[in-house]
Amino acid sequence: MESDFQTSFIPKKPMVEERAVASRPVGLLTILSIFIFISIVVVSGGLYFYKGILAKNITQMQNDLNLAQNRFERSKITQLQVLDKRLSSSNEILANHIAVSPIFDVLSRETLKNIRYTKFSYDFSGEKNAKVDVKMSGQAIGYRSIALQSMLFSTNAKELIDPVFSNLSLDNNGNVLFDLEFSVDPSFVDYKQMLATQSSNTQ
Numbered sequence: 001m002e003s004d005f006q007t008s009f010i011p012k013k014p015m016v017e018e019r020a021v022a023s024r025p026v027g028l029l030t031i032l033s034i035f036i037f038i039s040i041v042v043v044s045g046g047l048y049f050y051k052g053i054l055a056k057n058i059t060q061m062q063n064d065l066n067l068a069q070n071r072f073e074r075s076k077i078t079q080l081q082v083l084d085k086r087l088s089s090s091n092e093i094l095a096n097h098i099a100v101s102p103i104f105d106v107l108s109r110e111t112l113k114n115i116r117y118t119k120f121s122y123d124f125s126g127e128k129n130a131k132v133d134v135k136m137s138g139q140a141i142g143y144r145s146i147a148l149q150s151m152l153f154s155t156n157a158k159e160l161i162d163p164v165f166s167n168l169s170l171d172n173n174g175n176v177l178f179d180l181e182f183s184v185d186p187s188f189v190d191y192k193q194m195l196a197t198q199s200s201n202t203q
Contacts, residue, residue, distance in 0.1 A: 098124055098132060098189040102159070110157045112149050114141040117180075124186070131161065131183040140176045143168065159188050 069077070100122060107117070119137035124130070140146050146165050153163040163182035171177055 098122075098186070100189060102189055103134060103184060106157050106159050110152055112140075112145055112152065114145045115139070115149055130186065132186055132189055133183050134160075134181065136180040138178055138180060139171070140178060143176055146176060146178055153182075159184055161185070 103122075111117075115138060117136050117138040119135075121135050123133045123135075140149070146168065150163065150165055153160055157163070160182040161184060163180060165178050165180055167177070167179040169177050
């Protein structure tokens with residue numbers, strides 16, 4: 001008796017279940033990280049080569065300097081270095097040096113005949129834009145002479161800043177003793193500028 005049993009060697013269903021692998025999208029952070037990494041590599045390489053070029057240039061300049069030094073006598077170079085130091089020191093001294101002769105010129109021009117000075121001193125800190133403070137003592141014939149002298153300084157001696165008479169007293173002969181204080185602009189007593197002015201006037 002024959003049965004209706006049929007045998008098929010072709011499976012109707014796959015033996016292993018296939019899974020679909022979904023492709024993940026590349027994130028912005030990943031792209032940015034890759035870009036930064038590539039930039040760092042490129043910059044590092046550029047710096048490495050630039051460092052080599054700099055080292056080569058330094059070596060070349062050192063060789064050029066050695067060749068230039070060998071062209072001159074060592075003793076001559078030493079003399080020039082000493083001269084340069086002396087010139088620098090002279091310029092520094094000249095820049096801080098003041099000439100009080102312009103003050104004396106103003107005083108001799110604007111002082112009354114019945115007033116004479118007995119003491120003179122000045123103070124200059126040397127700082128930029130610092131005024132030169134002048135202190136003087138003197139003797140006058142009468143208080144009226146001091147009043148007239150104060151007016152004369154205020155109107156005619158503009159170089160003298162804020163002249164003030166103080167400590168008025170009489171000596172044994174009836175003369176008035178006084179102290180005088182004022183200041184001047186540092187440019188007015190600048191020795192370097194005075195030399196330049198004198199040089200231009202002689203030409």
